[in-house]
Amino acid sequence: xxxxxxxxxxxxxxxxxxxxxxxxxxxxxxxxxxxxxxxxxxxxxxxxxxxxxxxxxxxxxxxxxxxxxxxxxxxxxxxxxxxxxxxxxxxxxxxxxxxxxxxxxxxxxxxxxxxxxxxxxxxxxxxxxxxxxxxxxxxxxxxxxxxxxxxxxxxxxxxxxxxxxxxxxxxxxxxxxxxxxxxxxxxxxxxxxxxxxxxxxxxxxxxxxxxxxxxxxxxxxxxxxxxxxxxxxxxxxxxxxxxxxxxxxxxx
Amino acid sequence: xxxxxxxxxxxxxxxxxxxxxxxxxxxxxxxxxxxxxxxxxxxxxxxxxxxxxxxxxxxxxxxxxxxxxxxxxxxxxxxxxxxxxxxxxxxxxxxxxxxxxxxxxxxxxxxxxxxxxxxxxxxxxxxxxxxxxxxxxxxxxxxxxxxxxxxxxxxxxxxxxxxxxxxxxxxxxxxxxxxxxxxxxxxxxxxxxxxxxxxxxxxxxxxxxxxxxxxxxxxxxxxxxxxxxxxxxxxxxxxxxxxxxxxxxxxxxxxxxxxxxxxx
Numbered sequence: 001x002x003x004x005x006x007x008x009x010x011x012x013x014x015x016x017x018x019x020x021x022x023x024x025x026x027x028x029x030x031x032x033x034x035x036x037x038x039x040x041x042x043x044x045x046x047x048x049x050x051x052x053x054x055x056x057x058x059x060x061x062x063x064x065x066x067x068x069x070x071x072x073x074x075x076x077x078x079x080x081x082x083x084x085x086x087x088x089x090x091x092x093x094x095x096x097x098x099x100x101x102x103x104x105x106x107x108x109x110x111x112x113x114x115x116x117x118x119x120x121x122x123x124x125x126x127x128x129x130x131x132x133x134x135x136x137x138x139x140x141x142x143x144x145x146x147x148x149x150x151x152x153x154x155x156x157x158x159x160x161x162x163x164x165x166x167x168x169x170x171x172x173x174x175x176x177x178x179x180x181x182x183x184x185x186x187x188x189x190x191x192x193x194x195x196x197x198x199x200x201x202x203x204x205x206x207x208x209x210x211x212x213x214x215x216x217x218x219x220x221x222x223x224x225x226x227x228x229x230x231x232x233x234x235x236x237x238x239x240x241x242x243x244x245x246x247x248x249x250x251x252x
Numbered sequence: 253x254x255x256x257x258x259x260x261x262x263x264x265x266x267x268x269x270x271x272x273x274x275x276x277x278x279x280x281x282x283x284x285x286x287x288x289x290x291x292x293x294x295x296x297x298x299x300x301x302x303x304x305x306x307x308x309x310x311x312x313x314x315x316x317x318x319x320x321x322x323x324x325x326x327x328x329x330x331x332x333x334x335x336x337x338x339x340x341x342x343x344x345x346x347x348x349x350x351x352x353x354x355x356x357x358x359x360x361x362x363x364x365x366x367x368x369x370x371x372x373x374x375x376x377x378x379x380x381x382x383x384x385x386x387x388x389x390x391x392x393x394x395x396x397x398x399x400x401x402x403x404x405x406x407x408x409x410x411x412x413x414x415x416x417x418x419x420x421x422x423x424x425x426x427x428x429x430x431x432x433x434x435x436x437x438x439x440x441x442x443x444x445x446x447x448x449x450x451x452x453x454x455x456x457x458x459x460x461x462x463x464x465x466x467x468x469x470x471x472x473x474x475x476x477x478x479x480x481x482x483x484x485x486x487x488x489x490x491x492x493x494x495x496x497x498x499x500x501x502x503x504x505x506x507x508x509x510x511x512x513x514x515x516x
Binding site: 019025030044048050054101105109120130146149197209223238241245248 | 277282291298371382444447451462487490491495496497503
């Protein structure tokens with residue numbers, strides 16, 4: 001139980017980075033997967049799970065007054081649940097990750113809804129800022145601004161605690177009692193999750209009408225890999241993409 | 253001209269840059285980032301207006317509505333610091349010019365941050381980081397952690413450069429920076445990054461099934477075709493307004509049905 005509380009505290013602190021403090025991207029699933037992976041003793045699987053979740057919600061960010069579901073919380077909870085199922089209970093990685101992700105998506109949705117509520121609460125801080133400023137000067141303003149972090153931390157701490165406490169128990173029970181076909185199906189989804197993620201990225205680039213470049217890269221890289229499946233081809237393609245960015249930037 | 257007012261020091265500007273990391277802490281639906289802006293500009297108010305009455309007026313004017321991208325806010329903070337300094341030196345405790353420029357800059361700079369950082373740079377660098385993880389043999393420790401390190405390292409250079417450098421740039425250039433920013437074309441940066449993502453995406457769509465040994469009827473080519481088909485199908489789903497979360501649940505349902513039907 002102590003471990004769940006500490007992981008919840010850490011998760012809630014890191015989640016502040018998503019929209020409230022810094023926005024250094026340490027709360028992004030790719031990074032948080034490595035952090036929780038290190039704490040739970042399985043960095044490679046932590047990063048892999050984080051990377052897959054990162055891809056699915058690669059384009060989601062809170063812009064202006066738009067507050068989307070908080071998928072950094074979904075990412076953190078999924079990584080912890082998956083690694084617990086794999087390392088402590090010996091379940092397979094793929095089905096465990098898909099089950100954990102299915103259970104964690106509502107955590108991100110709830111966090112987003114509660115984020116809207118806390119931003120409404122912050123209106124009170126704004127209303128009291130002038131009186132705090134006239135009473136305590138600049139210190140009063142600092143208090144009014146930083147007080148907004150309290151509800152945000154509490155919100156995510158409780159969500160982590162709720163999902164990790166009963167969540168681990170439920171995930172273990174479910175994983176142990178699922179029929180073989182369901183486990184097989186969940187394992188299959190693990191391998192096709194990248195397809196969902198790639199379609200999300202396709203949606204981003206389709207707006208700029210550069211998809212023909214994607215088609216060209218798809219066929220040329222595919223052909224080269226069929227002839228010789230060396231990963232150097234991927235490094236070279238990335239370098240070519242980098243050169244294309246430079247050329248695009250120089251073009252008037 | 254009030255000569256007793258000192259110039260702002262590098263220490264004050266560094267304090268603004270540090271405090272700008274908290275600009276969204278008190279984000280609210282009424283005046284949005286006003287608390288964060290006032291908090292970030294506090295070192296300037298403290299340095300320029302030691303008299304409590306004038307300090308109160310400065311606090312009040314910076315508690316007005318403010319909303320921009322959290323990264324590009326640093327440029328506005330630098331410009332406002334310069335204009336506040338000029339107003340204090342001129343004995344003007346209203347600093348109307350600072351407020352006017354602040355309001356004028358927040359819209360265009362919000363667009364710059366949203367288009368360049370949120371919409372393009374973050375996804376593009378995340379795609380590089382994830383590609384390293386997916387194709388870098390994920391049972392090898394150092395190759396795996398290279399993915400997040402690469403993403404975080406490259407992104408940090410890009411955003412910290414703007415956030416810390418922006419305060420100093422805004423302060424040194426003053427209102428003159430507005431002209432320079434007009435020449436800056438965020439759409440062009442976005443288009444170049446979009447091109448990068450297109451090539452990367454084409455690469456990962458074909459490489460993922462080939463390097464993970466996907467075979468349909470013992471054919472590697474059909475594995476790639478299946479991946480392309482899945483991406484296209486899911487893209488159509490997204491275009492119809494179905495969220496990625498619902499598509500995920502749909503995939504789970506279909507995969508379980510396929511398993512029961514003996515297709516996998």
